[in-house]
Amino acid sequence: MIQIRDIKKSFGSLEVLKGIDLTIEKGEVVSIVGPSGAGKTTLLQIIGSLDRADSGSVTFGGQDITRLSQRKLADFRNRHIGFVFQFHQLLPEFSALENVMIPALIAGTPRRQAKERALHLLELMGLEDRRDHKPAELSGGEKQRVAVARALVNDPDVILADEPSGSLDTKNKTELHSLFFNLRDKLGQTFVIVTHDETLAALTDRTIHMRDGQIVTDCEQPQAADTPQDMPVVETAAEGEENQEESREEDREESSEKDRENTITETEQTA
Numbered sequence: 001m002i003q004i005r006d007i008k009k010s011f012g013s014l015e016v017l018k019g020i021d022l023t024i025e026k027g028e029v030v031s032i033v034g035p036s037g038a039g040k041t042t043l044l045q046i047i048g049s050l051d052r053a054d055s056g057s058v059t060f061g062g063q064d065i066t067r068l069s070q071r072k073l074a075d076f077r078n079r080h081i082g083f084v085f086q087f088h089q090l091l092p093e094f095s096a097l098e099n100v101m102i103p104a105l106i107a108g109t110p111r112r113q114a115k116e117r118a119l120h121l122l123e124l125m126g127l128e129d130r131r132d133h134k135p136a137e138l139s140g141g142e143k144q145r146v147a148v149a150r151a152l153v154n155d156p157d158v159i160l161a162d163e164p165s166g167s168l169d170t171k172n173k174t175e176l177h178s179l180f181f182n183l184r185d186k187l188g189q190t191f192v193i194v195t196h197d198e199t200l201a202a203l204t205d206r207t208i209h210m211r212d213g214q215i216v217t218d219c220e221q222p223q224a225a226d227t228p229q230d231m232p233v234v235e236t237a238a239e240g241e242e243n244q245e246e247s248r249e250e251d252r253e254e255s256s257e258k259d260r261e262n263t264i265t266e267t268e269q270t271a
């Protein structure tokens with residue numbers, strides 16, 4: 001699904017990526033590990049089109065995104081890629097619900113539908129009673145789960161996560177990891193996760209070891225992890241769409257283009 005071919009990247013005279021080749025299949029949870037400075041974040045940012053490689057290609061379902069203009073790239077990223085960072089990076093002025101809705105509004109989803117989807121995801125994360133809280137009023141684990149809901153709102157091809165549990169305590173860390181595997185099992189969600197956490201890496205389907213800008217090993221885990229059974233049941237995207245089909249028609253008519261523009265403007269001002 002995602003093909004990375006001969007990616008090279010330097011910062012000045014520092015060669016950070018020295019020709020990375022990697023293929024990621026749909027529904028895989030892939031971890032990227034390696035010492036500090038190995039180029040893990042740089043690679044993830046290039047896969048996610050947040051940074052450009054000096055050479056090489058990144059192809060999503062046959063489309064070479066390294067060739068897209070900045071504007072098309074921003075649109076592609078919004079629709080196809082979800083990001084989760086070490087520090088949630090939620091917008092402080094907005095509630096949990098609004099933070100989750102914003103990427104959907106930017107993608108042109110009518111407000112009512114965006115809200116329904118966001119509420120559904122917050123519920124899935126066990127956060128329905130925190131919907132109106134701003135990030136400062138949420139715990140670290142809650143913020144990260146809001147960030148995961150936000151990453152999922154446009155039903156992305158892949159979620160790219162850079163040390164997503166790096167700032168969490170053991171309990172929240174375990175919960176977040178279970179959530180990833182649950183989303184993989186129930187939705188077929190693809191993840192690429194950069195992590196220093198060996199427990200998480202050991203649970204993923206495949207672990208890529210990087211050192212000095214190169215992949216040194218790419219190992220499939222002998223056994224996929226069992227997802228803990230006490231996680232909330234995840235509704236499949238198809239089921240969700242069926243439920244939303246009726247309201248979608250009405251929403252199209254009252255298309256809240258204005259709302260969308262307002263939110264985007266507010267977001268830009270806040271960001």
Ligand SMILES: Nc1ncnc2c1ncn2[C@@H]1O[C@H](COP(=O)(O)OP(=O)(O)OP(=O)(O)O)[C@@H](O)[C@H]1O
Nearest residue numbers: 011012014016034035036037038039040041042043
């Ligand atoms: N914008 C930049 N300008 C100059 N050098 C950079 C830049 N971004 C990263 N580097 C350098 O590139 C190298 C790889 O950085 P990267 O952030 O990809 O490492 P990493 O594997 O994610 O490390 P860590 O585990 O510490 O997060 C480092 O030596 C870093 O200093």
Ligand SMILES: [Mg+2]
Nearest residue numbers: 040041042162
């Ligand atoms: Mg890093």
